[in-house]
Amino acid sequence: MKQSTKSLKTPLRVAIVALLCGMLMRILNWPYTGGIIFTSFLAILILYAVRFSKKENKQPVAYIKMALVLFWTTNGLLKILDFPYTIIFQIGTAITFITWFAMEGTAYFMDEDRKAKNSFVEIAWNFAMVVGVLTIICGGIMHLLGWEFSIPTLTVGLTIVTAYILKDIFNPVKEEIKDSNNEELRL
Secondary structure: OOOOOOOOHHHHHHHHHHHHHHHHHHHOOOOOHHHHHHHHHHHHHHHHHHHHHHOOOOOHHHHHHHHHHHHHHHHHHHHHOOOOOOHHHHHHHHHHHHHHHHHOHHHHHEOOOOOEOOOHHHHHHHHHHHHHHHHHHHHHHHHHHOOOOHHHHHHHHHHHHHHHHHHHHHOOOOOOOOOHHHOOOOO
């Protein structure tokens, strides 16, 4: 694997982990959750804006991702402040997410040669991430319906997603060893 050249990757992931922990704390009715969530959303917005500004070759998908982050974080910030008209930002988030998925979607998980770049362990972790997100969605729906075990379901989902992000932060980067003696010469 080659080393990522994306700037502010680790601080962004730490801010996302803090956001997920803040959401978990809010579900459990712990104190200071509003401040943690607000700070996390603000950090994500600022860090991604700086990352976007440092990017040299901005293709249309980069602008879509920036708009997605802008709508999503602004919605979160205004929800914490009890702003009543956040539906505009929720619709903006949905439209930009659908646009991003249509433009980049599954190609995000492929390398330059359009081959899957994930090993079995990475696929298992990605599967865990999908399960975690689906568990959060199910727990949220259960909570809205007032069903029993909604809080434990949400907690399990948030724990899985947080573990995935933490694994990504602390996972050492493997450097690819090149054997130049056995290469073929391309003309």
